[in-house]
Amino acid sequence: MKAKMFIAAALVMVLFLMAACSGNNGSTGTNGNTSGKPSPSSSETAGTSNPDAAVPDPVTLKFMLFGDKPADMDKVLAKFEEVSKDSINTKIEFEYNTPQDHRQKMQLKMSTGEAVDVMFDAGWMNLYNHVSLGYYAELDKYFNNDEYPGLKAAFPAEFVEANKINGHLYTIPLTYYYTDLNVISIRKDIREELGLGPITTLEELEVYLQQVQEKKPDYTPLALGGRGFHKLFTPSENGRTDIRLAAVGSDSFTGGIPFSVALSEDGKKVIGAATLGDPDSEFASFPAPFNTHDSIYGHFQKRVDWSKYINKDALAPATGVVSDKGGAGEGTIGGISRDRQKLQEAYGTGLDIEPFVYESEDARNMKPGAIRTDFRANNSVVIPASSKNIDRTMKFFDWLFSSKANHDLFELGIEGEHWVADGDNGYKTTANTTKYQFQPYELTWNPSLSRLNSDQDPATMNYLQYALDNKNYFQIALSGFIFDSKPVATELAKIKPKFDEVEQILKVGYEKNWLEMAQSLNKQMRDSGLETVRAEVLKQVQAYLDAGGK
Amino acid sequence: MENSIARQDQAIKRITLNKKPSFFKEIRKNHLLYLLTLPGILLLFVFSYLPMFGIVIAFQNYNPVKGILKSEFVGFKNFQFFLESSDVYRVVFNTLFLNFLFIGFGTLASLIIAIIFSELKGKYFKRIAQTIVTLPNFLSWTVVATFATSFLLYKEGLINQILRDFGLEGFAFYNTAAYWPLILVIIKLWHAAGFGSIVYLATISGINPEIYEAASMDGATRWGKIRHITLPMVKPTVMLLLLLAMGNIFYGDFGMIYAIVGKNALLYPTTDVIDTYVYRALVDLGNVSMAASVGLIQSIVGFVLVVTVNQLARKFSPDSALF
Numbered sequence: 112m113k114a115k116m117f118i119a120a121a122l123v124m125v126l127f128l129m130a131a132c133s134g135n136n137g138s139t140g141t142n143g144n145t146s147g148k149p150s151p152s153s154s155e156t157a158g159t160s161n162p163d164a165a166v167p168d169p170v171t172l173k174f175m176l177f178g179d180k181p182a183d184m185d186k187v188l189a190k191f192e193e194v195s196k197d198s199i200n201t202k203i204e205f206e207y208n209t210p211q212d213h214r215q216k217m218q219l220k221m222s223t224g225e226a227v228d229v230m231f232d233a234g235w236m237n238l239y240n241h242v243s244l245g246y247y248a249e250l251d252k253y254f255n256n257d258e259y260p261g262l263k264a265a266f267p268a269e270f271v272e273a274n275k276i277n278g279h280l281y282t283i284p285l286t287y288y289y290t291d292l293n294v295i296s297i298r299k300d301i302r303e304e305l306g307l308g309p310i311t312t313l314e315e316l317e318v319y320l321q322q323v324q325e326k327k328p329d330y331t332p333l334a335l336g337g338r339g340f341h342k343l344f345t346p347s348e349n350g351r352t353d354i355r356l357a358a359v360g361s362d363s364f365t366g367g368i369p370f371s372v373a374l375s376e377d378g379k380k381v382i383g384a385a386t387l388g389d390p391d392s393e394f395a396s397f398p399a400p401f402n403t404h405d406s407i408y409g410h411f412q413k414r415v416d417w418s419k420y421i422n423k424d425a426l427a428p429a430t431g432v433v434s435d436k437g438g439a440g441e442g443t444i445g446g447i448s449r450d451r452q453k454l455q456e457a458y459g460t461g462l463d464i465e466p467f468v469y470e471s472e473d474a475r476n477m478k479p480g481a482i483r484t485d486f487r488a489n490n491s492v493v494i495p496a497s498s499k500n501i502d503r504t505m506k507f508f509d510w511l512f513s514s515k516a517n518h519d520l521f522e523l524g525i526e527g528e529h530w531v532a533d534g535d536n537g538y539k540t541t542a543n544t545t546k547y548q549f550q551p552y553e554l555t556w557n558p559s560l561s562r563l564n565s566d567q568d569p570a571t572m573n574y575l576q577y578a579l580d581n582k583n584y585f586q587i588a589l590s591g592f593i594f595d596s597k598p599v600a601t602e603l604a605k606i607k608p609k610f611d612e613v614e615q616i617l618k619v620g621y622e623k624n625w626l627e628m629a630q631s632l633n634k635q636m637r638d639s640g641l642e643t644v645r646a647e648v649l650k651q652v653q654a655y656l657d658a659g660g661k
Numbered sequence: 662m663e664n665s666i667a668r669q670d671q672a673i674k675r676i677t678l679n680k681k682p683s684f685f686k687e688i689r690k691n692h693l694l695y696l697l698t699l700p701g702i703l704l705l706f707v708f709s710y711l712p713m714f715g716i717v718i719a720f721q722n723y724n725p726v727k728g729i730l731k732s733e734f735v736g737f738k739n740f741q742f743f744l745e746s747s748d749v750y751r752v753v754f755n756t757l758f759l760n761f762l763f764i765g766f767g768t769l770a771s772l773i774i775a776i777i778f779s780e781l782k783g784k785y786f787k788r789i790a791q792t793i794v795t796l797p798n799f800l801s802w803t804v805v806a807t808f809a810t811s812f813l814l815y816k817e818g819l820i821n822q823i824l825r826d827f828g829l830e831g832f833a834f835y836n837t838a839a840y841w842p843l844i845l846v847i848i849k850l851w852h853a854a855g856f857g858s859i860v861y862l863a864t865i866s867g868i869n870p871e872i873y874e875a876a877s878m879d880g881a882t883r884w885g886k887i888r889h890i891t892l893p894m895v896k897p898t899v900m901l902l903l904l905l906a907m908g909n910i911f912y913g914d915f916g917m918i919y920a921i922v923g924k925n926a927l928l929y930p931t932t933d934v935i936d937t938y939v940y941r942a943l944v945d946l947g948n949v950s951m952a953a954s955v956g957l958i959q960s961i962v963g964f965v966l967v968v969t970v971n972q973l974a975r976k977f978s979p980d981s982a983l984f
Contacts, residue, residue, distance in 0.1 A: 219948055222725035240947045245726045331816065367945045423815040427835035428806060428923035436816070474705070596946060604742035604942040604951055611941055615926035621836070635747065 113604045138156030167536055170503045171202040172228040174555045175220070177213035180205060185546040187524055194320030194520075199510050201503065221246045221495060228498045231553045232282070239593050241274065247493045253505045254280060261513025262505070265557050270394050273486040276593050283508055285489030285556040288578035291443040291489075292470045292482065293342050296450060298438055299463040301327070310467050311475070316439075320420040323438035332420040339425055339618040340417070342440055344410035346401070347471045347483055348583040352378055352661070353398050357386075358407055360614050364589065365648045366596040366603050369640070370609060371407050372652055373397040374588060378661060381652045384645050387614070388633025411629065414620030425619045435462060444468065444578065447571045448564060477577045485590030490552040515560055522555040523547070523562065537565040592655045599647045609635050728961045734738040739954040748938060756934040757912045761912070762846050764906045768899060770854035775861035775895075776887060794855025802920040805852060809921050813844070838930040841922070845932065848921065849914075865891055900974055900981030911962040913937060933957050935959065 147300045176476050181187070183655060184205060192202060208216050221241060222226055232238045232247075253259050254517055266284070274284040297319065305322045307315075320332040338361075344356040353376055356362065357369035365372075365384070373382040373396065385393035387408050394402050403406055426632035435458040442450060454462050468474055494501055511517055522649050523530040523538055524547030530538045551561060563575060577583055596603055613632040623630045633641070687693055714729075719739055721732040743749060774794060780785045797805075812819045813834040821831035836842055868891065876886050913934025922932045939955045967983075975982040 214944070218949075222949060224725070237947055240945075244724055423833050424835035426923075427814060427923040428810060428921075428925070428926055434817070600946050600948055600951070601738065601742045604946060604948070605746045607945065608746075608748060608938055608941040611924075612926040612929055615924065621927070639746065 114659040118307050128604035141227050158356050166197055166200050167503070167506075169200050169202065170500055170506060171204060171519045172500055172504055173204050173206065173226065174229040174554070175206045175208065175213075175217070175227050176231045176550070177208045178553070179548075181524075181547045181549050182545075183524060183529065183543075184549075187520060187547060187549075190525055191520060193413075194517075195510060197462075197469045197585045199506050199512075201507050202506070217241075221497075224497050226499065227495050227499060228500050228504045229492050229494060229554075231490070232493045233486065235489070236492070238282065238493070240596070241279050241493075242276050243595060243597065246495055246497075248496045248498065248501050249281060250283065250311075250494065250505070251275075251280045259505060261509040261511070265559055270486075273590070274488055274491070275591070280301075282488070282491035282493050284325040285490045285492065285552055285554070286488035287556045287558060287561045288445075288549070288575070289484040289486060289581075289584055290470070290482045290578060291445045291576055292468050292474060292578055293468040293469075294442060294447065294574075295333070296342070296442055296447060296464040297467055298439045299332050299465045300461060301330075301438055302465075309465075313469070316467055317417075320417075320438060324420060327438070329434050331422045332438040333417070334423075334440050335421050335425045335436060335619065336441065337428075338441070339615075340421075340620070341413050342620075343417075343441065343469050344413040346407060346410065346585055348585075349471070349473070350480055351398070354401055355588045356401070356407055358410060359618065360610065363583075364592065365594045366599065366644065367607050368603070368636075368644060370645065370648050371397075371401070372589065372648065373401070374652075374656070378588065378655055381649055381656060384648045384652070385638075386633075386641075386645075387610075388629035388631075388636070408629065411617045411620070411625045414618065415623055415625055416620070418620030421619065426615060439467075444571060444574050448567050464572060465568060468574060474583075476534075477573070477583070479583050480585045482578065482584045482586045483587055485587055486584070487554075487590065490556065492554060511555065512557060512560060518555060518557070518560040519562065522549060522551045522560075524549070531563075533565040534564055538562040539565050587653065588661065589655065591660050592652060594651060596647065599640070599644045602643050605639035606636045606641060606644065609639065671940075677711035682816045683766055685917065716953070718950055719957045721950055723950040724729075724951070725881060726951070735950075736846070739948075739950045740958070742951055743939070743943065743955050743958070748933075751930070752913075752933050752938040753911075754933050755931060756911060759842060759845060759913070759918075759932075759934060760906075760910045762842060763849050764903065764910070766846055766850060767854055767857055771848050771857035772861055772895070772899065774854060774858040775865055776891060778858065778862055779865040779891070780883070780887070791855075795856070795859065797852045803917045805917075806846060806920040806923075808849060811842075835925060836927050838928050838932070841928055841931045845918070845921070848919070852917075860902065861895055861898060864895050868894045896978070900978065901983065904967060904970055904974065904981075904983050907965045908963040911935065911959040915940065 126184060188203060189204075195201065198306070213231065217230055217232060217237055218241075219225075220230075221244075222632050232241065251271075254266050255268055256263060258562055264313050270284065271280055274280060276282075295315075301323065302310070302319060305326060307317070307319055307322065310316050310319055320607060323332040325445065342359060342362075345362075346354055346356060348354055352374070352450060354371065354373045355364070356371045357364060358371070360367065360369050363369040368386055369382040370386045372384045374380065375382055376398075383393065383396050385397070385407075391404050394404055394407070396402070405412075434455070440450070444466055446463065451464050454464065471481060471483070494504055498504065511521060519526060519530075519538075524544075526532065529541060529543050529547040531541060532537045549555070555561070558579065563579075565570075565572075567575065609632060613628060616622050717729060718732075720734060720736060721729070722735045722738075723729070723732045730944060778787060781790075810818070812822075815821055815831055815835065817835045818831075818834070820834075824831050832840070834844065872890055873886055876890060881889070913936040915934075915936035918932055918934055919937055919940070922928050922937075935955065939952060943952050971983050
């Protein structure tokens with residue numbers, strides 16, 4: 112009898128737990144579903160529940176970014192709550208991931224439907240994929256809307272338009288300058304020690320590297336980091352609209368395989384798509400001078416020629432750290448002042464670096480219309496469709512972008528403590544600047560509100576000013592085109608690892624017979640479905656052009 | 662003596678097997694004991710069996726917004742990219758080869774460390790040494806990777822600097838795939854062997870000291886005692902742990918290899934394992950279903966291996982079999 116009761120009790124317990132579990136599963140599932148739809152209107156719950164009152168109910172927003180949390184973050188947030196409690200009455204919790212984890216963590220949070228109000232996501236992370244999966248809220252209605260005057264002023268209509276994906280805006284686009292010019296940073300003190308004048312051409316740069324190699328044998332003439340030579344030696348469209356080049360994998364706009372795509376002169380028809388290792392016949396119909404394989408992909412030969420100047424193990428994980436034993440390094444103009452600071456802090460103030468812009472010859476000479484861009488912000492934040500506070504979050508961004516003072520607080524910290532103003536658009540660092548080093552490209556960057564660090568050498572300053580002016584850019588063809596990788600996911604998953612493997616080696620010029628290697632890669636890619644991907648690229652580009660895209 | 666106990670055990674086993682009491686009788690007889698196991702069974706059921714329905718993702722074009730129930734069913738399409746890839750042989754070979762090295766040398770090293778510690782007499786030295794060898798296990802692979810680079814870089818690396826001080830030519834470790842199975846095994850041993858020895862040490866200290874005393878009386882040397890008493894007595898534990906390790910043999914150690922090797926194509930020929938390969942293939946696509954399909958292949962292979970090896974173990978050394 113007793114035993115029977117025990118069994119009965121045990122069975123009831125099992126059933127109860129099972130029911131509880133499956134019940135839970137079900138409810139989170141449906142939660143994810145209803146709030147998963149990109150309909151901001153369904154989530155106006157926590158927001159303005161008492162419309163009569165001027166001050167809305169308090170709300171706490173969760174932001175997920177990556178990198179290091181600034182030491183004085185809490186101090187700045189306290190100040191923020193103090194100045195804004197009568198207007199938006201919002202608290203913010205920041206969660207910082209390590210850069211390596213951010214991408215995966217984002218995928219995880221989205222696939223489990225966990226509540227986040229703001230996440231950093233960009234084209235170089237999960238943005239297009241997640242938009243196509245419907246994870247992110249559409250934000251069109253908040254921009255160019257008089258209820259959100261701050262956003263209206265800081266985000267002009269054409270800026271919003273350029274950042275749309277398939278006709279809708281899913282991001283708050285963050286940019287200061289559209290392109291952070293690629294530079295070789297040259298050790299100024301060594302150049303002077305060697306008795307060389309300022310470097311203005313690639314030929315002079317090579318002479319400098321040779322001199323370092325000869326006269327300073329314990330130095331690496333060109334110490335490269337994880338991205339190798341990056342875009343050094345790659346060709347540019349130089350304003351043409353009948354071709355879109357993808358000379359390296361990172362320039363790919365077609366699912367990670369760098370297809371260069373040629374269009375008819377009137378820009379209405381797609382002529383062809385060709386990639387690394389394709390025979391010249393694939394390029395024959397391309398507009399001159401891009402009608403051969405080597406005219407687009409021949410830069411890999413230059414990398415082989417220059418590989419004698421670079422570190423012997425450029426692919427090792429820790430390369431690219433600041434060292435006093437490098438004659439030059441690769442980076443961007445925006446990083447020059449930071450690299451100089453690191454170098455001087457570690458090895459003494461006698462060391463100095465200066466920029467050599469390699470973006471293109473015209474950009475180096477600061478000609479108008481010389482910098483390549485799709486006018487898409489390289490960085491952005493998104494609001495997951497599962498957020499319950501979309502309106503309140505946008506109210507926060509409206510507040511943030513409504514005045515320079517609000518904006519400065521988040522971007523630079525407390526005035527007088529973390530920074531001091533230098534004119535209307537500049538700032539100077541203080542002893543406490545290091546305590547609040549917010550990554551502005553993750554939340555606040557804006558062309559009309561961000562301030563420029565005045566602690567720059569004159570050359571860098573000039574280039575930064577040059578990059579801030581929109582007339583110095585040209586818009587590449589197909590800049591609004593977003594490739595949908597889903598129809599060829601299997602092929603891409605087969606090709607991508609092969610391509611990456613070979614490209615890493617080609618990018619640092621370690622393989623002398625680069626062309627043979629590229630051709631053998633091409634054959635392997637063809638065996639894995641490259642032609643299917645090419646057909647899909649041509650189809651999607653033509654569909655984009657037919658729909659009026661440029 | 663040992664033999665007679667084993668014989669008795671087997672005799673008891675045979676008796677209980679012959680009896681075969683009915684399920685309900687058995688439960689009625691031992692209901693309190695079964696009740697005690699209930700929380701464990703529930704835990705296992707909820708966290709290990711219920712989520713197994715998620716396997717269906719591997720056969721779907723899974724979209725988290727639609728959920729598992731509404732995602733489109735696509736059969737074996739997600740398995741294509743991995744099974745049809747020409748790289749699959751290389752990554753499977755590397756995974757198995759590295760795991761065999763890790764398991765083989767790891768077990769050997771752990772066993773040797775355990776025996777050394779069990780033979781040591783100095784109390785304080787033993788404690789300190791034991792702490793030191795288990796310590797690396799608690800360092801994350803990212804930290805270990807930083808150590809590794811500071812040793813192995815061509816110009817700044819410690820090893821190459823020492824070699825150069827002796828007037829020798831340096832090694833470009835990060836450019837030469839052939840060194841890496843050795844390097845990874847050394848790092849793995851340094852990291853895990855000390856910690857792995859704890860189980861063996863526990864087994865050894867569980868051996869009845871009277872056996873050793875009896876052996877000493879019969880004139881056995883120290884080495885003789887290790888060979889004829891310690892090793893046979895830890896054999897079941899070794900087999901058990903080897904069996905368990907078999908289940909994971911198709912899983913590459915992603916945390917370790919990705920942190921230490923990173924994105925270095927020159928080293929892929931010997932270091933690219935299933936997990937790093939799949940990561941590279943899918944990181945841009947973010948395709949949950951394709952990743953799940955590879956995970957499913959890995960666990961099925963692991964399952965088959967455990968069952969087969971266990972079957973073999975039962976045949977050749979019944980004491981060591983898991984089930």
